[in-house]
Amino acid sequence: MRSNNKIHPKKFGLYISFASIMMMFTGLTSAHIVRQSAGNWLEFKIPPIFFISTVVILLSSATIHLSYKSFLKGREQQYKWLMVLSAVLGFAFIVLQYEGWQQLNAIGVDLKGNPSGSFVYAISGIHAAHVLGGIGAIAVALLHAFSLPFKVTPVRKLRFELTAQYWHFVDFLWVYLIVFLVMQH
Amino acid sequence: MAYVTETGYNEEVLIKENGLNDHFHDHHHGDKFQSNFITTYIFSQDHKMIARQFLITGMFWAIIGAAMSIVFRLQLGFPEENMAWLRPILGKWITVDEAGMGRLAPEFYYALVTMHGTIIVFFVLTAGLSGTFSNLLIPLQLGARDMASGFLNMLSYWFFFLSSAVMLYSLFLSTGPFSGGWTAYPPLSALPQASTGSGTGMTLWLLSLTFFVVSVLLGGINYVTTVLNLRTKGMTLWRMPLTIWAFFLTAIIGILSFPVLVSGFFLLMFDRGLGTSFYLSEIFIGGKALENVGGSPILYQHLFWFLGHPEVYIIILPAMGLVSEVLSVHARKPIFGYKAMVMSMLAIGFLSFIVWAHHMFMSGVNPFISNFFVLFTLIIAVPSAVKVFNWIATLFGGNIRFNSPMLFAIGFVSLFISGGLTGIFLGNSAIDIPMHDTYFVVAHFHIVMGIAAFFGMFAGVYHWFPKMFGRFMNEMMGKIHFWGTIAGAYAIFWPMHYLGMAGVPRRYYRFDTFEAFKHFEDTNKFITVAAIIVFALQIVFVINFFYSIFNGKKVTDANPWGATTLEWTTPIEPGHGNWEGNLPAVERWPYDYGKNGREFIPQWEPLAAGEQDGGNH
Numbered sequence: 183m184r185s186n187n188k189i190h191p192k193k194f195g196l197y198i199s200f201a202s203i204m205m206m207f208t209g210l211t212s213a214h215i216v217r218q219s220a221g222n223w224l225e226f227k228i229p230p231i232f233f234i235s236t237v238v239i240l241l242s243s244a245t246i247h248l249s250y251k252s253f254l255k256g257r258e259q260q261y262k263w264l265m266v267l268s269a270v271l272g273f274a275f276i277v278l279q280y281e282g283w284q285q286l287n288a289i290g291v292d293l294k295g296n297p298s299g300s301f302v303y304a305i306s307g308i309h310a311a312h313v314l315g316g317i318g319a320i321a322v323a324l325l326h327a328f329s330l331p332f333k334v335t336p337v338r339k340l341r342f343e344l345t346a347q348y349w350h351f352v353d354f355l356w357v358y359l360i361v362f363l364v365m366q367h
Numbered sequence: 368m369a370y371v372t373e374t375g376y377n378e379e380v381l382i383k384e385n386g387l388n389d390h391f392h393d394h395h396h397g398d399k400f401q402s403n404f405i406t407t408y409i410f411s412q413d414h415k416m417i418a419r420q421f422l423i424t425g426m427f428w429a430i431i432g433a434a435m436s437i438v439f440r441l442q443l444g445f446p447e448e449n450m451a452w453l454r455p456i457l458g459k460w461i462t463v464d465e466a467g468m469g470r471l472a473p474e475f476y477y478a479l480v481t482m483h484g485t486i487i488v489f490f491v492l493t494a495g496l497s498g499t500f501s502n503l504l505i506p507l508q509l510g511a512r513d514m515a516s517g518f519l520n521m522l523s524y525w526f527f528f529l530s531s532a533v534m535l536y537s538l539f540l541s542t543g544p545f546s547g548g549w550t551a552y553p554p555l556s557a558l559p560q561a562s563t564g565s566g567t568g569m570t571l572w573l574l575s576l577t578f579f580v581v582s583v584l585l586g587g588i589n590y591v592t593t594v595l596n597l598r599t600k601g602m603t604l605w606r607m608p609l610t611i612w613a614f615f616l617t618a619i620i621g622i623l624s625f626p627v628l629v630s631g632f633f634l635l636m637f638d639r640g641l642g643t644s645f646y647l648s649e650i651f652i653g654g655k656a657l658e659n660v661g662g663s664p665i666l667y668q669h670l671f672w673f674l675g676h677p678e679v680y681i682i683i684l685p686a687m688g689l690v691s692e693v694l695s696v697h698a699r700k701p702i703f704g705y706k707a708m709v710m711s712m713l714a715i716g717f718l719s720f721i722v723w724a725h726h727m728f729m730s731g732v733n734p735f736i737s738n739f740f741v742l743f744t745l746i747i748a749v750p751s752a753v754k755v756f757n758w759i760a761t762l763f764g765g766n767i768r769f770n771s772p773m774l775f776a777i778g779f780v781s782l783f784i785s786g787g788l789t790g791i792f793l794g795n796s797a798i799d800i801p802m803h804d805t806y807f808v809v810a811h812f813h814i815v816m817g818i819a820a821f822f823g824m825f826a827g828v829y830h831w832f833p834k835m836f837g838r839f840m841n842e843m844m845g846k847i848h849f850w851g852t853i854a855g856a857y858a859i860f861w862p863m864h865y866l867g868m869a870g871v872p873r874r875y876y877r878f879d880t881f882e883a884f885k886h887f888e889d890t891n892k893f894i895t896v897a898a899i900i901v902f903a904l905q906i907v908f909v910i911n912f913f914y915s916i917f918n919g920k921k922v923t924d925a926n927p928w929g930a931t932t933l934e935w936t937t938p939i940e941p942g943h944g945n946w947e948g949n950l951p952a953v954e955r956w957p958y959d960y961g962k963n964g965r966e967f968i969p970q971w972e973p974l975a976a977g978e979q980d981g982g983n984h
């Protein structure tokens with residue numbers, strides 16, 4: 183395909199969808215601010231387990247980046263296993279988030295109560311759904327990595343980049359969200 | 368910056384002489400797209416077929432949406448007439464008493480009003496308008512083979528189809544479709560027990576609109592990517608026709624605003640399904656107090672109108688783009704103030720994100736904060752006026768062809784002025800307080816958005832029909848359609864301003880039982896009769912459309928309107944890939960009419976020695 187830009191159209195499309203997803207979370211966090219300023223707001227601390235999950239998801243960003251680097255350098259084994267590690271860390275993130283919701287519930291902040299708590303569930307839950315989408319993409323990438331003969335082709339490079347960039351995006355999205363939630367609670 | 372390639376040919380000269388060779392025809396993937404009936408007509412990845420799919424689905428919905436309005440207008444105009452004859456169509460929603468007197472069920476009246484709004488705003492004027500023309504014109508006018516991703520484009524249509532199917536199904540529920548207004552404010556939308564339509568009807572409404580947003584986003588991502596990446600050689604941004612600018616900005620607005628609606632929908636779904644209280648607080652229903660406390664229905668209004676206001680520009684900007692193009696072609700004059708047109712669209716697009724609370728002056732928003740929204744709202748009048756001025760200046764002294772597309776384009780300008788002016792009334796919070804939720808608002812937005820956007824769409828259909836189907840639509844029927852519709856539309860909505868100023872509220876089932884409003888009986892009858900006539904005239908359009916697809920006058924000249932843009936360089940009925948040989952290269956801006964003693968100079972003609980390109984001043 184001929185393109186006026188240096189960026190591949192598919193990547194460009196992906197970046198636009200980042201803007202779109204970002205707007206959705208901007209909507210949610212703005213709603214949080216508007217509702218909070220109206221008073222009748224339950225005060226509580228975000229359980230520290232959410233910080234562990236933050237570290238985990240950041241680690242997975244690093245591993246997928248290293249996997250990509252190994253892919254480019256032709257280090258097949260390193261590339262494959264780092265990708266497996268990324269998927270595992272992604273999955274661990276979801277488990278930790280679930281654990282976080284359990285802990286919230288345990289300190290008496292349930293889903294149904296004051297919107298102050300419901301927002302934490304809603305925002306982290308909708309984010310988790312986006313992470314699941316990323317895990318799906320990595321699963322497809324894993325399938326390719328283990329079933330196709332190793333070869334660095336432009337198409338596979340592009341696919342990898344799309345997957346990795348989406349993954350970095352949902353990771354940093356979470357960093358924004360956790361910073362927001364901690365500052366507001 | 369001509370340069371010589373390794374082979375020793377001057378590439379610039381080659382492109383000038385032969386067009387741009389993108390090696391499209393080297394491999395025969397044309398066949399992958401149009402090899403059998405299913406890939407050609409149903410799961411098509413060709414932008415032109417997808418455009419037709421959007422158009423025809425939009426027309427289907429327009430007929431349903433308009434027919435609904437006729438039913439509720441009958442109720443408003445003739446509340447004492449027997450409606451038993453509608454029973455075969457509406458079934459149990461017409462209740463017939465022993466005397467044989469049939470009445471429209473009040474719940475269903477609300478369902479009709481709600482569905483009318485939802486269908487026209489989203490399915491017809493968003494998908495049917497922007498979906499059709501963005502798809503058709505972005506690749507054709509930019510000199511691209513297709514959209515950046517034909518597959519996502521196909522998905523975009525099929526998500527719209529899915530959304531349509533779900534909404535259509537909801538019309539046949541025994542409890543009826545959602546009935547709480549197209550804006551779906553809680554608590555009516557949040558509590559399944561709030562009204563008959565709030566249960567399954569609302570669940571399906573949410574599902575349908577969520578699919579719809581997916582469709583808009585997939586389409587929008589594709590449009591933006593295509594515009595920024597796939598323009599042919601020489602097609603700089605400042606040489607793009609105004610249609611493309613409009614679709615491009617519309618797509619950006621959609622990409623940034625629809626997700627916020629989705630976030631509002633998610634919270635609504637949680638309230639409905641998981642028992643949260645984002646929008647609910649201290650509600651008594653059926654004599655019982657609900658447990659929900661701490662929520663705020665106003666929160667939903669903020670999230671809704673943060674999309675809702677940009678949405679009205681998502682509807683009108685494509686219409687503005689189409690009208691700008693049609694006016695210029697048929698006035699045989701360059702569009703007046705090309706850059707100002709683009710800049711005003713940018714300004715409108717930007718401002719549309721910071722005015723949403725003008726829909727909420729009566730929702731208890733702090734009056735001090737309201738003032739900011741009043742200010743920004745009134746500032747929108749400035750770029751709007753710039754556009755109106757430029758359209759009129761384009762017409763002024765033009766060699767005007769009064770054919771159907773042109774008439775509808777001129778009609779658009781008239782309607783946009785009439786409806787825009789009442790917007791300025793409503794934008795002042797002090798005036799809006801008595802006007803809010805009256806027929807004045809109904810008149811305002813139907814003229815400026817509803818009818819005007821329809822006119823833009825009609826202008827586009829009449830103008831680009833030859834490109835879509837290789838035939839012309841019938842002029843005579845087109846003229847009847849135009850004159851009847853413009854007179855009828857004003858007859859319907861003009862009187863509504865007076866009703867509104869007298870305080871007649873919108874969304875009421877009947878007015879004859881109110882002492883204050885019963886003297887509007889004749890006005891309401893008049894409006895209903897006018898609506899029926901206008902509806903009948905749209906049938907003329909539909910007949911003309913389908914008749915002309917098969918029997919219209921054949922197009923024999925590849926450029927029948929004498930236009931300057933690239934879509935007219937393709938074969939009369941372009942196949943997949945649009946151009947048989949190389950891509951055309953662009954040499955100048957798209958509005959060279961009446962220049963150098965020639966009627967028009969197309970975009971693919973190189974500038975003469977010493978000639979200035981039009982877009983650059």
Ligand code: HEM
Pocket residue numbers: 550679680682683725726744745747748751786787788789790791792793794795799802803804808811812815816817
């Ligand atoms: C000068 C420009 C405009 C101004 C100042 C303006 C202002 C307003 C205001 C203040 C309202 C709220 C009235 C109320 O509910 O009390 C309103 C309603 C509305 N306007 Fe406009 N408007 C303008 C142009 C437009 C345009 C161009 C469109 C669409 C293309 C549009 C579509 C609507 C719609 C759909 C509603 C009503 C929505 C509803 O409540 O169901 N307006 N306008």
Ligand SMILES: [Cu+2]
Pocket residue numbers: 675676679722723725726
């Ligand atoms: Cu508005």
